[in-house]
Amino acid sequence: MSKAFAVIGDPIDHSLSPNIHSAAFREMDLDCSYIAYRIPKDELKDGIEGLKKIQIRGFNVTIPHKVEMMKYVDKLDESCSLIGAVNTVENKDGVLKGYNTDMDGFLEPFKKKDIPIKDSKVLLLGAGGAARAIVAGFAKEKASNITIANRTLQKAEELSEFSKKIGLNAIPMKIEDVGDSAQNYDIIVNATSIGLKNEDSPISFDSLKENTVVYDIVYMPMNTDFIKKAKEKGAKIIFGYEMLLGQAVRAFEIWHDMEAPYNAMKKALLGGV
Ligand SMILES: NC(=O)c1ccc[n+]([C@@H]2O[C@H](COP(=O)([O-])OP(=O)(O)OC[C@H]3O[C@@H](n4cnc5c(N)ncnc54)[C@H](OP(=O)(O)O)[C@@H]3O)[C@@H](O)[C@H]2O)c1
Structure with a gap:
């Protein structure tokens, strides 16, 4: 049958x-x-x-x-x-x-491209359902720490508590307070829905170091403004479709x-x- x-x-x-x-x-x-x-x-x-x-x-x-x-x-x-x-x-x-499968799906491109997560400093934008699975993924792969930046601070604080409970050191902040701090991170992930409607990148990439991993989980459109600006700075890109x-x-x-x-x-x- x-x-x-x-x-x-x-x-x-x-x-x-x-x-x-x-x-x-x-x-x-x-x-x-x-x-x-x-x-x-x-x-x-x-x-x-x-x-x-x-x-x-x-x-x-x-x-x-x-x-x-x-x-x-x-x-x-x-x-x-x-x-x-x-x-x-x-x-x-x-x-x-x-x-x-959110967590495994999120981690799959790192494995396919042999990009290490262990001991890396992570900036995560967003604190919704997908962000929670992503935090679990970074905890599993033993990132060094994670900064969780969200429009609603309280949700970033709650997700930071979850992160610490599962063994990953976390700092909550408001997304507008990220400022020009991109240079401080090895991996930057957009897990907000910003980009779906072609909005501008929620953060500045002016200070981004070359080869920083920049991952946008929004997959439609494929080339969001967040991805385009990171590419211009020589970032290693992971697309939402991955x-x-x-x-x-x-x-x-x-x-x-x-x-x-x-x-x-x-x-x-x-x-x-
Ligand atoms: N590639 C994939 O396989 C995959 C898998 C899952 C999800 N996604 C995509 O990931 C995105 C988030 O999904 P989700 O399930 O986590 O959604 P969700 O639980 O509704 O969370 C949405 C997140 O986006 C933030 N946000 C929404 N509009 C915003 C704005 N105008 N300015 C600033 N922040 C804003 C929210 O902040 P507040 O807390 O302040 O509201 C929250 O952190 C969606 O676009 C979804 O399509 C992709």
């Missing part, structure tokens, strides 16, 4: 996941299909019942259901308990297991128990960006 997969969320029509996973199925000659399924905010419970009825094998979860989904899975991988949100679900004979791809690869491996066809998935993704 053909195996069905999906991504759920609202809005969902611009999701790139169906393209990426369908390309992987073609490449590996798998009898599988992957659809985007809109489930409005208050209809998650019924939506999941529907997916179980059609014996969905797995699904991705996006805005606004990532936190709420914690309630509806039968088992939680430790990645979810740490981050407090589910973005990938595996269905084994009606038993749903939740995973969070994280997205890292997550799709991880989801594929959870569901199919085999190595994902990275190049075919990358081709499908870049064709769609």
Whole structure:
């Protein structure tokens, strides 16, 4: 029987996941299909019942259901308990297991490009859901310390507390107080949604040292102002699509128990960006 997969969320029509996973199925000659399924905010419970009825094998979860989904899975991988949100679900004979691939997806480009994280000084912009997974990633890879800069200081403070609890020294600040301090860091990450609407970079790169790693997790547009300005200063760039791809690869491996066809998935993704 053909195996069905999906991504759920609202809005969902611009999701790139169906393209990426369908390309992987073609490449590996798998009898599988992957659809985007809109489930409005208050209809998650019924939506999941529907997916179980059609014996969905797995699904991705996006805005606004990532936190709420914690309630509806039968088992939680430790990645979810740490981050407090589910973005990938595996269905084994009606038993749903939740995973969070944000952290692995974020770290994947560092591994692929052999960029070390250990002992590095990190500046993280943003303190939302993705930022939390990123903090967990830097803690796992033993960065030296992290400065968390956010528009709302209180959220930066809360995320700094989480960071310290899992063993990574953290300093919270307001994003406008970053000023011209780019030179003080080895890795700078944008995990705010600034850039989605072509906004200017939230920080100055005037003092940026060459070869600093600059990573924007916003993937649409691909060349945000943040990326363009960092490139001009000779930074090593990691694009948001690389994280997205890292997550799709991880989801594929959870569901199919085999190595994902990275190049075919990358081709499908870049064709769609
Ligand atoms: N590449 C990938 O695979 C990937 C994965 C996950 C997320 N993302 C992208 O990452 C971004 C953040 O996602 P999320 O899930 O963490 O969202 P979220 O939980 O809603 O957090 C949004 C963050 O952006 C900040 N922000 C929003 N508008 C701002 C503005 N005008 N000025 C300054 N700060 C602003 C928020 O600051 P406040 O706390 O002050 O509101 C908060 O820190 C989104 O663009 C999403 O598409 C990409």
